[in-house]
Amino acid sequence: MNICIWWELNNTSLGRLLLGGVGWNYLNLRIMNYKLLGRSGIKVSELCLGTNTFGTSWEMGIGTDKKESRRIFDYYVDHEGNFIDTAIVYEDGQSESYLGDFMKGKRSQVVLATKYSFGLYSLNKSLISKDPSFIGNSRKSLVQSVEHSLQTLKTDYIDLLYVHFWDSTTEVEELMRSLEYLCQSGKILAIGFSNTPSWVIAEANTLACCRGWSPISTIQLKFNLLDREAEREFFKLAAKHQISIVSWGSLAYGLLTGKYFQKEKIKEPTRFEQDKLKLSEKETAIIKEVIKIAEELGCKPLHVAINWLRKINKNLIPAVGARNVSQIKETLDCLRYNLSEEQFQKLQALSTPPNQNVYPYDFIEGEGSQRSMFGKYFGKIDF
Numbered sequence: 001m002n003i004c005i006w007w008e009l010n011n012t013s014l015g016r017l018l019l020g021g022v023g024w025n026y027l028n029l030r031i032m033n034y035k036l037l038g039r040s041g042i043k044v045s046e047l048c049l050g051t052n053t054f055g056t057s058w059e060m061g062i063g064t065d066k067k068e069s070r071r072i073f074d075y076y077v078d079h080e081g082n083f084i085d086t087a088i089v090y091e092d093g094q095s096e097s098y099l100g101d102f103m104k105g106k107r108s109q110v111v112l113a114t115k116y117s118f119g120l121y122s123l124n125k126s127l128i129s130k131d132p133s134f135i136g137n138s139r140k141s142l143v144q145s146v147e148h149s150l151q152t153l154k155t156d157y158i159d160l161l162y163v164h165f166w167d168s169t170t171e172v173e174e175l176m177r178s179l180e181y182l183c184q185s186g187k188i189l190a191i192g193f194s195n196t197p198s199w200v201i202a203e204a205n206t207l208a209c210c211r212g213w214s215p216i217s218t219i220q221l222k223f224n225l226l227d228r229e230a231e232r233e234f235f236k237l238a239a240k241h242q243i244s245i246v247s248w249g250s251l252a253y254g255l256l257t258g259k260y261f262q263k264e265k266i267k268e269p270t271r272f273e274q275d276k277l278k279l280s281e282k283e284t285a286i287i288k289e290v291i292k293i294a295e296e297l298g299c300k301p302l303h304v305a306i307n308w309l310r311k312i313n314k315n316l317i318p319a320v321g322a323r324n325v326s327q328i329k330e331t332l333d334c335l336r337y338n339l340s341e342e343q344f345q346k347l348q349a350l351s352t353p354p355n356q357n358v359y360p361y362d363f364i365e366g367e368g369s370q371r372s373m374f375g376k377y378f379g380k381i382d383f
Contacts, residue, residue: 031335032080038217038244040190044083044111049076050321054098055091063091064323066098071325073102085319087115088149100154116145117164136167139178162192172203180213194220198233205241216243223247225305225351226283250318251305258291258301286350293343303334308347
């Protein structure tokens with residue numbers, strides 16, 4: 001069937017009726033695109049499913065039970081999502097445990113990412129590891145954590161292992177040598193870094209390339225319309241080293257859904273109290289513009305926020321989470337919409353951090369320095 005006719009049928013009530021409800025699902029199943037994970041050659045879906053809500057152990061009220069977590073997982077995978085993110089620490093290990101059961105019979109189609117650095121740290125203080133060798137980035141912590149995750153996840157390999165946090169105590173060379181040891185053993189296929197300074201990642205990846213070790217495939221950053229601090233250093237780093245970027249906090253803990261700006265009282269658990277929320281003028285202006293653009297497009301504010309992430313950097317993959325299946329359905333719906341260049345630039349102008357022009361960038365990129373360096377060729381060199 002001609003795709004234009006198919007689209008028209010899917011976007012009218014009569015069309016969906018004629019297609020017997022099959023058409024819309026058919027279209028959705030083919031709407032997910034894929035990206036390469038760094039230089040690994042691994043193909044991952046353009047939206048990553050974050051599973052820090054899988055479980056009910058944390059006392060934050062944001063988790064979900066196993067039955068609903070299974071529905072979220074199944075919906076995401078059935079709609080061609082294959083990139084799933086967890087960590088040894090999420091919901092005190094329940095997230096990994098749930099995924100181990102959910103992946104039964106589907107392991108080969110899932111690109112599974114997990115993280116180590118925390119050991120068995122528990123937010124409710126019931127499972128804090130007493131062993132200092134089970135925390136941080138050391139080889140001992142790494143090996144013990146990976147063995148624990150493999151057992152919990154009921155698998156014999158991890159597609160992508162993140163260093164969850166830079167511990168400032170393990171030498172970069174030792175860390176990369178240890179990660180390569182696990183790559184050589186087949187227990188991990190690719191390496192990622194999260195919450196780590198840019199200079200550490202640059203040094204680590206340079207060492208790996210020089211020694212013939214596995215390179216860093218992915219960096220995971222807190223990045224969204226309300227928090228673009230990582231952009232200056234990490235976007236250029238990722239481009240130079242051919243590293244993919246995964247954003248966490250993609251919706252700024254729910255602020256970019258617009259729900260805190262609605263008149264009705266929010267009924268479900270939230271990270272912030274609606275009537276006590278304090279935002280800066282800039283944050284308020286950004287959120288209001290997101291809501292305005294959503295009204296123009298006929299979509300949800302979260303669709304605008306996620307599509308801004310998809311547009312700002314072609315190598316960026318937003319990580320999205322959900323507490324119930326209706327939320328993951330609504331989130332994946334963002335793939336039906338696109339921001340115009342004008343809408344994108346409005347958001348860019350409102351959200352650009354004030355400290356983008358800090359030393360040495362303000363000096364080396366300033367017009368005076370550029371004119372002094374390039375002379376009569378100033379403005380004529382494309383780079």
